[in-house]
Amino acid sequence: MDRVRMGVLGCADIAWRRMLPALTAHPSVEVVAVGSRDPAKAAAFTGRFGGEPVTGYEAVLDRSDVDAVYVPLPPSLTADWTRRALRQDKHVLSEKPLTGSAREAAGLRDLARARGRVLFENYMFLCHPQHRLVDDLLAAGRIGRLRSLTAEFTIPGKPADDIRHRPDLDGGALTGIGGYPLRTALRYLGPGLDVVGALLRPDPHTGVDTDGAALLTAADGTPAQVAFGLRHAYRGRYELTGSEGHITVPRAYTPPADHPAVIHLERDGVREELTVPPHDQFRSVVTDFVEGIRSGAPARSTLAGEALVEQARLVEAVRAAARRGR
Template sequence: MGVIGCAGIAVRRMLPAFAACPDIEIAAVASRDPAKARQVAERFGCRAVHGYAELLEQDDIQAVYVPLPAALHARWTEAALRTGRPVLAEKPLTTDPRRTAELLELAAGRGLVLMENVMFVHHHRHEAVRRLVADGAIGELRAFHAAFTIPPLADTDIRYDPGLGGGALADVGVYPLRAALHFLGNRLDVVGARLTRGAKRRVETAGAALLSTPGTVTAQLTFGMEHAYRSSYELWGSEGSITVDRAFTPPADHVPVIGLRRGRTAEKIRLAPHDQVAATVAAFAAAVRTGAPPDDGATLRQAELLDEIDRSASREHPDATG
C-alpha cells in the first residue's frame, strides 16, 4: 500500500489498521513536506516519499490510499487508477457527481477496485439492524431519522476552507445520508433541504434534508459541525422502532447496543465489539484480491444526492449560506 498524504485520519486510524492487517504491507508514505513524510514513515516502518506524483512512480506500490482534502481526491484518485492501481479514497470520493461517475467508470473499465472510505457501513451492528427490519421486528418501515453533529473545529481546520472542499454537507452530512441509503436503498430522492452558515465561516456549518423513497418511507437527516456531539439513527415502523446511538464512529472496544421498542415492550440488544476500521481495511483487501468491487451503487447515488441537497437548499433559501 502506498499512502498519498499524511492527514490526521491516515495517521490516527488507517495506517495503524493497514499495519495490523495480514493482507497489507505499508510500502511508502508521501507528503509535500519531506520532514512530515519521514516522521510518519519512521513510525510505521515504511519508506518516505517527497511528493504525491513521486509515490506513483514507485514500483512496489500495488494499491493506493488517498486521505487528502476532498477537493484533491479526484485528481490523485484518477492519477492512481491510470497507473493501474486500485484505490481506497476518503469520503467524499469527489466534490462533483460527474467526476465521481467518471472515476467509477474508469476503475470499472480497467478492472480496478475503487472504494470510498465510508467505514461505518462495515460495522456488523448495521447488518443486525437490517435483519431486524427484514424479519418484521418493527412492522412495515415508515420513517428513518439520522443525525451526525460534532463540536466546533479549530479555526484553521481545512473543513472550513471552501477551496479544499470543506463544509458540513460533504464532511458530516455524508454519514446520515449514507445511512439512509444503507437502509432504504438507492432510489431515494430529495424533497427539500436547508444549509446554514455559522458566523464568520466561509462554508455551511449545518444543514437538514428531507428525502423519500418512491413508496411511503421518508428520511430526515440532520448534520452540523458547530454543535453538541450526536451520532445516531432511528427507524420507525408500523409496530415499533429501532434506535442506534454512537452509530457512525464507535471506538473498536465499544459494546454496540440496538434499542428495540415494540408496543410497551423495550429491550436493548447488545452485540460484541467490532472494529469498523479494521473491517473496512479487510473489505478493501478482499475486494482487491478477488477483483470484486464492494460498491453497490451507493457511492454514485450518494454523490448525486449530496449535489441535489446543495442545489435544493440554494433554490429554496438562496441567502441562507451566502
C-alpha cells in the first residue's frame, strides 16, 4: 500500500484545526472524501484540504477508494459509526472518547481484531516524546519510588452551542476533556485502577457536568488525583511524586508543535529543567496509524487494544462513583 486513502466522517473543529492539516501533510496519506450531513460544510473542508465532498457518513463508508476513516464525531455518535466502519472493513482513527462503556469498547476491540483492522482512539498526547523522557527518569530512579500522581486538564468556557454543553450529544467535562488526566493515570499506574470517589458537578441549565474530580488507587495502593473542567483558566499538567523527588510536566496535553517541551525535575532541593525538541504529536498519531495498517497490527498499544477497554472502564467507574456520591 503506497498511500492510505482516508475518508473523514464529520466536520468537527478539531478536524479543521489539527487532524486534517496533519493528514493532508503526511506523505503516506491521501484524503479522498469528507462526509457531512451538511453539504456546505463538506465543501468548505474539501475546498481547503482536498478530496471530494460527500453528503452523509454512510456514503463515505460505501466508497471502494477509502481504506480508513477518521471519525471526529460527538461522543454520542462515535462508537456507532466506528462499528459501521469496521464492519465495512475500514481502519478507524477515532476521536476520543470512543465510548464510555467498557462492554462496548471491548466489542469494538474484538470487532477490529476479527476484521483485521486497526482501531485507534486519538489520545494524541501519548505520542509526544516528552512522556518517554518521563519514563526514562522513572526507570533511572531519579525520583525514587513513585508514591502518587496528580493530573488536571481545564479549559476556558466555550459558547453555549458547543457540543460539550449538549446532553443529547453526551457532552460534559468528563467526556470532553476528563479522559486526558484519566489516561495519564492509566499510563503511569497501569490497568485495574480503582475509583475510590468522584465528583461531577452539573450545570443547572443543561445538566451536563462542567467540572469534576476523582481519586483513584492502583493495585499496589498508589493514589492518583485527577481533575478536569470546562469553565476554568487553562491548565494541562501532571506531576509524579516519588520517595526522593518530583517530576512535573507543565504542558502535558497540548504542547505547541513548534516549541520545545519542558519537564521539571526536583530532587534534594535542586530543580532541573529538561527540554524536549519541538514535536508535532498530531503528525505522530498519523504516522503510527499508517504503520499499524501497513504492519497489520497497531504500532502503539497505548492507543489501541486493551487500552481502549481500560479507558472506557475507568470513565464508566468515575461516572458510577459520582452518582453514588450524590
